[in-house]
Ligand code: SF4
């Protein structure tokens with residue numbers, strides 16, 4: 001919860017210079033005014049609350065830039081929760097209920113994909129819901145990750161010498177099961193059996209859409225599941241940067257859900273593998289015939305986590321990888337933010353420098369740990385975006401890696 005770090009603000013305005021929203025949206029007061037400055041007034045009188053705080057994308061770039069360690073975006077979103085009158089409309093609830101929508105869409109995935117991709121479907125969503133018609137929706141998959149895992153992989157997992165718990169997240173289950181499959185293959189090759197958690201959506205989209213009660217329920221459910229895993233000696237390993245960041249930091253800072261017992265055990269797979277390699281606990285054997293020219297887009301929440309160095313180092317270990325690390329910049333999607341009609345133009349304007357740089361670099365594909373960055377960059381540039389664990393699964397000689405790690409699996 002907000003612990004009043006606003007008093008540390010030295011009014012340097014660096015946060016305002018780094019905020020991608022304030023540069024394109026004149027309605028947004030900016031991080032300094034919305035955060036520490038506004039908080040001084042709000043704690044005296046709640047009527048100073050400004051509903052335009054809803055334009056904050058919660059990208060955390062202001063917090064990364066702040067020299068005084070002010071938790072600016074936490075202050076803004078805690079204020080939205082305490083004083084805001086924003087009630088989610090039907091559009092917001094649909095966009096934020098990622099797991100519920102996934103469960104409903106999966107059995108009729110080809111129909112949902114066809115409608116969401118058609119001109120008439122886009123027009124209807126724009127007109128009746130307020131989802132911008134220029135937005136491309138990710139495709140739902142008929143067969144998800146969990147079903148595949150239970151059918152083909154679960155029985156063999158106990159035979160591995162070490163075990164981890166995997167938080168796969170909504171997009172791996174409903175849209176990109178290949179990420180989960182790659183994760184299991186790589187972890188097995190490194191000698192780790194994978195166990196699934198009783199997980200729910202991390203709730204980040206609910207936080208953005210003022211569904212505070214539901215976000216807290218999800219947070220409490222996930223923390224309880226993580227506590228069980230941690231009590232059993234299992235780290236919780238993830239593949240999506242925003243889920244990871246939300247479960248580590250937004251649960252206690254915005255939702256007030258205590259995760260102290262498990263926070264340090266929630267770790268992105270790139271950091272997890274990097275730490276193991278660093279300590280000499282696993283060996284990676286790469287394919288000699290793998291060659292790829294890739295550009296790494298660092299998601300905003302990876303910058304906040306400070307973990308992009310691990311992904312970069314891992315990718316640089318691949319002998320055939322020609323890696324360009326793109327300049328720091330927000331792609332503009334911010335989860336559900338860029339789907340909304342009222343934000344679409346801002347979202348694209350924010351992402352334009354990133355899109356331009358990708359076009360200049362002209363890689364074979366882009367790398368990113370964030371699925372919504374993937375959707376935004378693929379839609380706006382035409383370049384494919386891959387999760388780093390997918391690249392590792394393609395670049396590693398999985399059999400030789402398993403041998404090198406004495407896995408009989
Ligand atoms: S979180 Fe992002 S959008 Fe919000 S104030 Fe900070 S920099 Fe601006």
Ligand code: SF4
Pocket residue numbers: 008009010011012013014015016031032035036065066067068069070072
């Ligand atoms: S960057 Fe930090 S110290 Fe500077 S104005 Fe913003 S909140 Fe205050």
